[in-house]
Amino acid sequence: MYEKxxxxxxxxxxxxxxxxxxxxxxxxxxxxxxxSALEEVNSxxxxxxxxxxxxxxxxxxxxxxSRVELPASDALPRFNMPFECGIFYGxxxxxxxxxxxxxxxxxxSEPFRYQKTLSDIAGKDPACHRNDPYEAxxxxxxxxxxxxxxxxxxxxxxxxxxxxxxxxxxxALLQKVKLTPLxxxxxxxxxxxxxxxxxxxxxxxSDPAST
Amino acid sequence: xxxxxxxxxxxxxxxxRPRPAVSKLAAERAKIKxxxxxxxxSEKALREAVDSxxx
Numbered sequence: 001m002y003e004k005x006x007x008x009x010x011x012x013x014x015x016x017x018x019x020x021x022x023x024x025x026x027x028x029x030x031x032x033x034x035x036s037a038l039e040e041v042n043s044x045x046x047x048x049x050x051x052x053x054x055x056x057x058x059x060x061x062x063x064x065x066s067r068v069e070l071p072a073s074d075a076l077p078r079f080n081m082p083f084e085c086g087i088f089y090g091x092x093x094x095x096x097x098x099x100x101x102x103x104x105x106x107x108x109s110e111p112f113r114y115q116k117t118l119s120d121i122a123g124k125d126p127a128c129h130r131n132d133p134y135e136a137x138x139x140x141x142x143x144x145x146x147x148x149x150x151x152x153x154x155x156x157x158x159x160x161x162x163x164x165x166x167x168x169x170x171x172a173l174l175q176k177v178k179l180t181p182l183x184x185x186x187x188x189x190x191x192x193x194x195x196x197x198x199x200x201x202x203x204x205x206s207d208p209a210s211t
Numbered sequence: 212x213x214x215x216x217x218x219x220x221x222x223x224x225x226x227x228r229p230r231p232a233v234s235k236l237a238a239e240r241a242k243i244k245x246x247x248x249x250x251x252x253s254e255k256a257l258r259e260a261v262d263s264x265x266x
Contacts, residue, residue: 001246031239039247153236169264176260177252188250195249199261205237 001033002098003148007058008036009084011067012187020190022133023062025163025197026140030153032060038190051084059101060147061088062140066109066131068117082118105143107136134160166200173200 006027010020027034035058037051063085092102106126108114114126129136138156145153171181184193
């Protein structure tokens with residue numbers, strides 16, 4: 001499923017979870033497959049090895065480089081996202097024919113800030129989500145439109161409306177499977193969130209009025 | 212079983228209304244299989260939960 005796999009490269013912290021959930025939903029709703037290093041957290045595989053494998057398996061990627069702020073005065077910046085973006089770009093630039101088909105989206109929370117934080121990607125037109133999950137849905141939808149799925153995708157308003165409906169349905173869904181809204185926000189539960197979104201989207205797909 | 216009443220001038224039975232086609236995108240979404248399993252809940256339970264939600 002190389003063609004359909006979308007690698008999500010983003011911060012793994014609770015402050016980012018709303019954006020992660022929005023990006024995950026938008027990828028599935030576009031007919032693609034969200035992939036993350038959060039899969040198989042207990043596999044025992046070295047983290048970097050796992051990430052390189054994932055990147056190799058994904059034609060597409062969403063890299064969020066927005067978390068350059070320091071949450072506290074004694075905190076240090078994290079370089080994982082730009083590093084993984086670089087691995088992806090390296091595969092795209094230096095890999096075989098299959099790897100050269102890669103395409104990626106860079107996300108930031110502020111327009112043009114990348115010119116100071118990651119100026120090497122100038123010309124790649126990073127998109128700006130302004131820390132708004134619905135804007136992140138729209139950014140991902142714009143990126144995936146025409147990327148080899150069923151083009152054209154429905155408009156941004158349809159996507160954000162569907163995301164809102166899923167978020168509204170989620171508490172009742174979680175209650176039925178004995179999970180709590182607090183648990184699903186944990187990174188360790190990302191696979192559960194992704195699966196719930198996929199199943200909900202499949203059900204919507206079987207209802208022609210919803211598409 | 213109740214017989215359908217025709218309002219066609221030739222008196223023939225009414226044509227069945229065509230079912231709306233599932234869009235290409237919807238069909239693609241339905242084909243997607245995640246390459247990983249949910250870690251804290253079974254897929255079967257998720258499907259049952261989603262099916263039991265009000266439409």
